[in-house]
Amino acid sequence: MAIPGLKKPDHIGFTVPNLDEAITFFQELFEFELAYQFGPFASDDNWMTDHLNVNPRAEITKIAVMNAKGINLEIFEYADTVERNKTVPNNADIGGHHLAFYVEDMNAAVSYLREQGIQVLGEPTTMTEGPTGGESWVYFMAPWGMQLELVSYPNGKAYAYHSAVALFDPR
Structure with missing residues (x-):
C-alpha cells in the first residue's frame, strides 16, 4: 500500500558550498527560474x-527554490x-547521486557545455542494446x-517494448 494521497515528486534537495554560484549556474546554463530564497535558519x-x-x-x-522545468x-x-563533510560523494559512494536532464540534441548540448568551460566527462555514450537501447548520455560536473x-532518446528506449511500466518521458 502506498503513502495515502501520494501524487508526484515535488523537489530534489541538495547542499552546495555557495548558493549564489549554484543559482547563477542553473539560471545561465539551464534557464531555471529562482522562485524564492530564505534563511538563515538555526536552533538552540x-x-x-x-x-x-x-x-x-x-x-x-x-535556501533557494528554483523551477527546474518539471520538478523544483x-x-x-x-x-x-x-564540522561537516565537505567532500562531494561520487556515484560509487553511499549517498552518491546525480541529476539528469533531457536534451533533444546531445552533440549541441555537449558543445555548449564545453564552450561554457564546463567539465564534460568523456564523450557521449550511445546505448545500442538492453533496456536503455536508444539512449545516449554523458556526465558533466557543476563548478x-x-x-x-x-x-x-529521441526515438524512445528499448525497455518500452517489453515493460508494462511506462517511465516519465520528458520528450
Missing part, C-alpha cells in the same frame, strides 16, 4: 538533529559553524563538484 535545541538529521548547532545560511530544486547552503548528466 535539538530541532536540527530531530528534523534534518544534522548537527544540532548546524546553521542553514540560505531546493538548494541549501550551510554555514561552517560545525562545486556535483555530478550532472545529459540524456537523450
